Amino acid sequence: MLVENLPSPFDRRVWQEACALRDAGYVVSIICPTGAGCEKRFEAIDSIHIHRYSLPVEASGAVGYALEYGAALAVDIRARLARAPHARLRRHPRLQPARPVLPRRPVVQAAREEVRVRPPRSRPELYEAKFGRRDFFYRLMLKLERWTFRSADVSIATNESYKRIAIERGRMAPERVFVVRSGPSLGRLKILPPDERLKREPSLSRRLRRASWAGRRGSTTCCSAARHIVLELGRSDVHFGLVGGGTSLEEMKALAVELGVADHVTFTGRVPDAEMLAMLNTAEVCVNPDVANDMNDKSTMNKIMEYMALGKPIVQFDLTEGRWSARRASLYARRNDPVDLAAKIVELLDDPARRAEMGEYGRRRVEDELEWRHEAPKLLAAYAALGRGAAPRARRLWLET
Numbered sequence: 001m002l003v004e005n006l007p008s009p010f011d012r013r014v015w016q017e018a019c020a021l022r023d024a025g026y027v028v029s030i031i032c033p034t035g036a037g038c039e040k041r042f043e044a045i046d047s048i049h050i051h052r053y054s055l056p057v058e059a060s061g062a063v064g065y066a067l068e069y070g071a072a073l074a075v076d077i078r079a080r081l082a083r084a085p086h087a088r089l090r091r092h093p094r095l096q097p098a099r100p101v102l103p104r105r106p107v108v109q110a111a112r113e114e115v116r117v118r119p120p121r122s123r124p125e126l127y128e129a130k131f132g133r134r135d136f137f138y139r140l141m142l143k144l145e146r147w148t149f150r151s152a153d154v155s156i157a158t159n160e161s162y163k164r165i166a167i168e169r170g171r172m173a174p175e176r177v178f179v180v181r182s183g184p185s186l187g188r189l190k191i192l193p194p195d196e197r198l199k200r201e202p203s204l205s206r207r208l209r210r211a212s213w214a215g216r217r218g219s220t221t222c223c224s225a226a227r228h229i230v231l232e233l234g235r236s237d238v239h240f241g242l243v244g245g246g247t248s249l250e251e252m253k254a255l256a257v258e259l260g261v262a263d264h265v266t267f268t269g270r271v272p273d274a275e276m277l278a279m280l281n282t283a284e285v286c287v288n289p290d291v292a293n294d295m296n297d298k299s300t301m302n303k304i305m306e307y308m309a310l311g312k313p314i315v316q317f318d319l320t321e322g323r324w325s326a327r328r329a330s331l332y333a334r335r336n337d338p339v340d341l342a343a344k345i346v347e348l349l350d351d352p353a354r355r356a357e358m359g360e361y362g363r364r365r366v367e368d369e370l371e372w373r374h375e376a377p378k379l380l381a382a383y384a385a386l387g388r389g390a391a392p393r394a395r396r397l398w399l400e401t
Contacts, residue, residue: 001028007035008050013182013302018048020376021383036270125295146170156180156382159321161298178382182302183372188273189309191363194282198241209349211315212241212283213303219252222289224338227259229346238264238349241279245270280310284355285348288316292335300325305370308362313355315344325370329362 001014008030009015018028029049034041041052124141128134149155149170155177157163166177199210213222219242229235242252242265249269256262268275280286286307290296300321307314307329314330316322323332331348333341348355 001030003032007038129295159300180378183375184309192281195278198282210283211285213287225342228342240265286312309366311359311363313358
């Protein structure tokens with residue numbers, strides 16, 4: 001499994017897939033970057049072999065992304081695979097690019113290489129969301145995406161929107177595209193009592209209402225909503241918590257100061273699971289602040305299903321895949337309207353009965369439909385489909401990092 005931007009086992013989606021394949025009898029190696037708490041160049045965890053490489057920069061702009069991806073592409077994948085347990089299984093390796101779609105030099109082997117591709121986010125839409133333009137590089141990414149799909153034996157999409165991209169833009173046969181959603185693990189996401197220390201303001205020893213959100217994307221909008229709630233509506237009893245790190249964290253802290261809500265927002269950065277669970281279990285409302293654009297409209301956000309797994313009501317903008325995931329577990333604000341987002345948050349904070357009803361619905365939906373145990377068989381079905389392909393032949397591959 002080749003990963004470009006997150007270390008394992010921190011990347012929960014990749015780790016769940018790796019464990020499901022291991023449990024089914026596959027020998028699994030992950031090639032990924034290093035990261036906080038994942039500094040070792042090699043380690044075996046639960047019989048999964050992890051080979052890590054260092055990236056010289058964490059991207060924050062167009063040049064930064066070019067450097068980051070260039071460094072990832074420079075990693076000698078073949079040499080790392082030769083040191084992995086796959087070395088003794090080279091006759092029929094199965095390579096799973098698990099992150100952004102970018103080609104590197106082709107690898108040709110006499111035996112058939114079986115490849116499945118799962119781009120978690122559409123690269124052209126991501127480029128447009130980050131840089132706001134459809135220029136030469138946008139068109140180039142469309143072409144690279146098409147080449148990647150053409151190279152793949154099987155494509156695994158995280159939702160129906162990405163399946164349509166594989167079929168319509170990638171021109172893959174529908175029977176070669178499998179939807180495997182990133183269902184949460186209820187063994188990891190445990191419902192716990194609220195942490196009362198997080199619900200009190202030390203200087204005033206008063207009880208606070210908490211709204212929390214995970215991830216840094218959309219944090220500008222959430223800070224604007226916090227300003228409206230605290231300063232315009234006069235709700236000084238509401239406190240916000242942001243769980244997650246990244247290159248924009250300091251920028252978000254500065255924005256909270258600029259908007260006059262720094263005392264009402266806690267930025268944790270990247271934290272261990274225990275701290276994240278304490279904050280989310282304490283929150284009365286969980287927020288998905290991802291703005292409405294073409295990429296987010298097509299993307300399934302893990303945070304939404306994690307909120308549901310913890311029995312939390314959600315507020316988010318009205319996005320196609322976000323609505324499909326949460327349904328009645330969420331209220332939906334007008335697209336990119338922080339004032340309406342703020343109104344929906346306050347509406348739920350002041351209605352405990354509705355919060356309980358929405359949280360219970362979300363938890364049941366995860367248990368009955370979305371938990372990872374419902375998705376793992378679909379992943380294995382996709383891999384089984386690889387064995388039903390054409391006769392062995394030489395194959396050119398685009399490897400993704």
